[in-house]
Amino acid sequence: MTSTHESPAPNPHATAEQVEAAMKDSKLAQVLYHDWEAESYDDKWSISYDQRCVDYARGRFDAAVPEEVQRELPYDRALELGCGTGFFLLNLIQAGVARRGSVTDLSPGMVKVATRNGQGLGLDIDGRVADAEGIPYEDNTFDLVVGHAVLHHIPDVELSLREVVRVLKPGGRFIFAGEPTTVGNRYARELSTLTWHAATNITKLPFLRDWRRPQTELDESSRAAALEAVVDLHTFDPADLERMATNAGAVEVRTASEEFTAAMLGWPVRTFEAAVPPGKLGWGWAKFAFGSWTSLSWVDANVWRRVVPKGWFYNVMVTGVKPGSAAEPAGT
Numbered sequence: 001m002t003s004t005h006e007s008p009a010p011n012p013h014a015t016a017e018q019v020e021a022a023m024k025d026s027k028l029a030q031v032l033y034h035d036w037e038a039e040s041y042d043d044k045w046s047i048s049y050d051q052r053c054v055d056y057a058r059g060r061f062d063a064a065v066p067e068e069v070q071r072e073l074p075y076d077r078a079l080e081l082g083c084g085t086g087f088f089l090l091n092l093i094q095a096g097v098a099r100r101g102s103v104t105d106l107s108p109g110m111v112k113v114a115t116r117n118g119q120g121l122g123l124d125i126d127g128r129v130a131d132a133e134g135i136p137y138e139d140n141t142f143d144l145v146v147g148h149a150v151l152h153h154i155p156d157v158e159l160s161l162r163e164v165v166r167v168l169k170p171g172g173r174f175i176f177a178g179e180p181t182t183v184g185n186r187y188a189r190e191l192s193t194l195t196w197h198a199a200t201n202i203t204k205l206p207f208l209r210d211w212r213r214p215q216t217e218l219d220e221s222s223r224a225a226a227l228e229a230v231v232d233l234h235t236f237d238p239a240d241l242e243r244m245a246t247n248a249g250a251v252e253v254r255t256a257s258e259e260f261t262a263a264m265l266g267w268p269v270r271t272f273e274a275a276v277p278p279g280k281l282g283w284g285w286a287k288f289a290f291g292s293w294t295s296l297s298w299v300d301a302n303v304w305r306r307v308v309p310k311g312w313f314y315n316v317m318v319t320g321v322k323p324g325s326a327a328e329p330a331g332t
């Protein structure tokens with residue numbers, strides 16, 4: 001069963017005045033930027049709802065939560081904040097982490113796509129526009145709250161985590177994954193900027209003209225990047241994230257981090273893909289990119305993790321529990 005709560009309509013074509021206003025209003029920027037991205041987001045980020053992304057989502061869950069929790073799945077009712085197209089929760093439900101869920105986001109366009117994706121998969125979900133700083137659900141409602149790549153967009157992260165603890169049932173758990181670390185974000189951005197300049201300048205050479213995207217499209221990407229700078233509000237040091245979650249009232253708080261050399265490859269690769277015409281690189285490139293990223297992720301997890309500080313990895317995740325004993329234990 002899938003239902004949609006009454007929500008504002010998506011606005012995928014913002015006017016110049018709205019974009020101007022959004023430069024000074026980060027929440028308006030979130031809505032405009034993500035409404036604009038919603039319909040093409042899955043393609044842009046190679047998001048799917050098949051085994052590849054089911055395994056990826058489950059891998060993030062397992063990397064963050066203790067093993068005894070993994071043995072007692074599924075949770076009954078889950079909530080996703082900043083769901084985007086539903087990548088994390090829809091794939092976690094398919095992976096057996098939760099039975100049913102609510103996908104929420106500040107962007108109506110994203111809620112529409114996430115709800116449609118859930119419907120297409122036949123999952124028991126509903127969708128609703130919601131601000132993570134004021135979650136529109138009663139206290140003690142959910143067994144699990146999840147988010148992926150969302151905390152760094154929220155102005156007051158600790159307020160949002162307090163809201164998460166409020167809507168969780170006692171004993172309920174939250175997990176947020178895919179957040180950029182402060183160190184990781186620095187090298188990822190520098191490598192991406194270098195790649196963008198190199199690719200967009202080299203393709204000015206006459207014999208590489210076929211590899212150059214039309215100037216209007218490159219200009220649009222640059223404008224999008226300007227808005228991206230307004231929506232990306234934070235990077236995190238793992239210890240700060242733990243402190244915020246503890247201040248918000250959570251217990252059993254822990255962080256884990258991943259992607260070191262994999263991020264140093266992944267960000268330039270994604271930037272290069274955006275700089276050249278779509279479809280130009282073909283299947284062989286996609287295979288090479290995914291294969292190399294997977295191999296480097298393995299090296300990061302099995303070699304670099306032993307010697308490199310947690311905060312140097314690109315992604316950090318945080319999990320914690322609402323104090324009290326579970327009203328409805330996971331697995332019942």
Ligand SMILES: C[S@@+](CC[C@H](N)C(=O)[O-])C[C@H]1O[C@@H](n2cnc3c(N)ncnc32)[C@H](O)[C@@H]1O
Nearest residue numbers: 034082083084087105106107131132148149153
């Ligand atoms: C980087 S996207 C990630 C989407 C999805 N979780 C994923 O991993 O593919 C961040 C999402 O957070 C949403 N968002 C930003 N600020 C928010 C807020 N205050 N409350 C709820 N959602 C928010 C955006 O609209 C966007 O869909």
